[in-house]
Amino acid sequence: MFSARVPGVGSNRVARVLAAQRSKGRPLDDLTMSNPTQVGLSYPSGLLQSLADPAGLRYEPAPFGLPAAREAVGAYLATRGVSVSPDRVVLTASTSEAYALLFKLLCDPADVVLVPQPSYPLFEHLTRLDGVVASPYQLEYHGRWELSLDSVRRAVEPRARAVLLVNPNNPTGSFVRPAELEAVREIAVRHELALISDEVFDLYPFDDVATGSLGALVGESEALTFTLGGLSKSALLPQLKLGWILVGGPEPLVRRALDRLEFISDTYLSVATPVQCALPALLAGTRPLAAQVRDRVRSNIAKLRRLVSQFPACQVLHAEAGWYAVVQVSAVRSEEALVVELIEKDGVLTHPGYFFDFPREAFLVVSLLPEPEPFETAMTRVLARASG
Ligand SMILES: Cc1ncc(COP(=O)(O)O)c(C=O)c1O
Structure with a gap:
């Protein structure tokens, strides 16, 4: 009855773990957040x-x-x-x-x-x-x-x-x-x-x-x-x-x-x-707003680069623009296993590299849009877990 243009709709393991976590009402730091209207920017009134x-x-x-x-x-x-x-x-x-x-x-x-x-x-x-x-x-x-x-x-x-x-x-x-x-x-x-x-x-x-x-x-x-x-x-x-x-x-x-x-x-x-x-x-x-975002992502990427220097098993890949950072992590466990552990044990959501079709494991993709303090604390937990 349905067209083959729409794939069979099912959920993956990360989505299931995430739904379970949310249904228990557990707080989650969302390092996949790419919605600019939800990251504490001050939109001009009027x-x-x-x-x-x-x-x-x-x-x-x-x-x-x-x-x-x-x-x-x-x-x-x-x-x-x-x-x-x-x-x-x-x-x-x-x-x-x-x-x-x-x-x-x-x-x-x-x-x-x-x-x-x-x-x-x-x-x-x-x-x-x-x-x-x-x-x-x-x-x-x-x-x-x-x-x-x-x-x-x-x-x-x-x-x-x-x-x-x-x-x-x-x-x-x-x-x-x-x-x-x-x-x-x-x-x-x-x-x-x-x-x-x-x-x-x-x-x-x-x-x-x-x-x-x-x-x-x-x-x-x-x-x-x-x-x-x-x-x-x-x-x-x-x-x-x-x-x-x-x-x-x-x-x-x-x-x-x-x-x-x-x-x-x-x-x-x-x-x-x-x-x-x-x-x-x-x-x-919205010009001043774009400048706010530019400052935010620049400050978060600089902070991430500093943080990563304390975790030798992790590396931030060279990047020049945008709202995301790619962190290469130890491949001792799969990206999926790491992302699931991060949700369940550390209360942090990240993207696995496979989501973007990286040629091999293991990478995490994080958004640079979150507010600086929650970004730093969540990212510290991610790097500690990814190094363990
Ligand atoms: C590369 C790229 N193109 C397009 C879009 C979507 O833009 P729009 O909201 O205008 O559909 C995104 C959204 O993240 C994107 O990453």
Whole structure:
């Protein structure tokens, strides 16, 4: 009766242990917390007043979003050094929805998209729900994460339609370096593949050094490109449900892509009018908030690096940006056994590396968003347990 796009729904051991712990009412320090609205940030008062703008009472269906909202995205990106014409900005309800629209645009059922590994686990679901096959290429760790171009070349096949880049990547915190981007771009041009660059974490570098590859595909002249962002990370407002796709490439190809994308977006019209009307105010009003998060993740990663130096069995992998840290731990027990012990004995929740398809064990992934004190005390318990 049901489609094979949705996998059999069951729970894994970590989820069961977690549910049991919660049902006993035991407190848990959540080092997987990636919801910015629940980590003690001070949102500016009155921030959401712009949602009550009477302009939101009028419904004017616009497949790519209201012109003023698309202009607001262009103006916001200009302040970040990215130049994009509003007529190449497509609004969506989220980055996740952006992927779904792009898979519909580019892929027939069973077509292939190349995805980085390790990376964001939702790709497995997003591709599957659109009948698309995710074929991995590797990010390899050699003291820092590097994109394996050989693995990209190996993954290219006749049914391949696009290469996904996550820049900076979740959870490895690695940027796509300009030389890597150029090499992938050449592969894409040669094999007529589109490039999708997910840059949702662009505001959160650990240092002030720019990488040079952010926003680089927006002005692309040969390959068809789609650069993704949204309020969820840029404005720390995931609940407002607004993301964007910036379409790049040679004009005739962009026109053909936009015509088809318009058909898809027009079918759903999924972005609410009030959030579009409020967009300029939201993007301006949340700037200090993004700075708060940048300070928070920078201070937590620095603290984590200091803490780990006291635990020789553990190592923080080199990372450059984002909201996560990857800690390599002793592989004497499996990641799953360690994560379960941490929940049951230490009251701390972490992600096992396998959740993100790390090539081997044992790694833990932790969020850098929690407030500094609980982060430090929970992390100390994690490192002590992982060293024991
Ligand atoms: C790499 C990456 N892309 C996209 C998203 C989802 O963003 P949105 O809330 O806009 O769907 C996430 C969420 O964590 C993410 O890690």
